[in-house]
Amino acid sequence: MTRALIIVESCFGNTRAIADSVAAGLIDGGVDAQVVDVDEAPSCLPADLDLLILGAPTHNRGLPTAATRAKARAQAGSGKASHGIGGWLETTVIPASTTAAAFDTVISKGWLSGSAAKAIA
Numbered sequence: 001m002t003r004a005l006i007i008v009e010s011c012f013g014n015t016r017a018i019a020d021s022v023a024a025g026l027i028d029g030g031v032d033a034q035v036v037d038v039d040e041a042p043s044c045l046p047a048d049l050d051l052l053i054l055g056a057p058t059h060n061r062g063l064p065t066a067a068t069r070a071k072a073r074a075q076a077g078s079g080k081a082s083h084g085i086g087g088w089l090e091t092t093v094i095p096a097s098t099t100a101a102a103f104d105t106v107i108s109k110g111w112l113s114g115s116a117a118k119a120i121a
Contacts (some may be wrong), residue, residue, distance in 0.1 A: 003052040004033040009085045011072035015057045015105045054120050056085040058106040061114025070094045
């Protein structure tokens with residue numbers, strides 16, 4: 001069976017909702033898919049992993065930073081400090097043979113919105 005791991009960073013729950021929907025679609029297609037919050041993501045990817053999907057919200061035209069995550073936590077009124085997808089990518093080796101995809105959530109579509117997915121890629 002094909003195995004997929006979806007690692008997600010989400011501040012308000014929107015990016016997590018997309019990750020859950022992606023997982024549901026993969027599961028409907030016969031894939032063993034699991035969604036993991038970035039703070040619980042493994043530092044070493046499973047050897048039998050067929051697909052890695054990373055998702056994050058777009059902050060200031062790219063990946064969230066410690067400052068933008070703190071601001072989002074203050075706006076949401078909850079949450080804990082996180083190293084985020086960017087921090088996870090800095091500390092995790094992803095084999096070149098791993099099939100991977102990235103997605104992001106963004107408030108507006110315009111030249112100022114940027115893309116966390118491009119930064120992940």
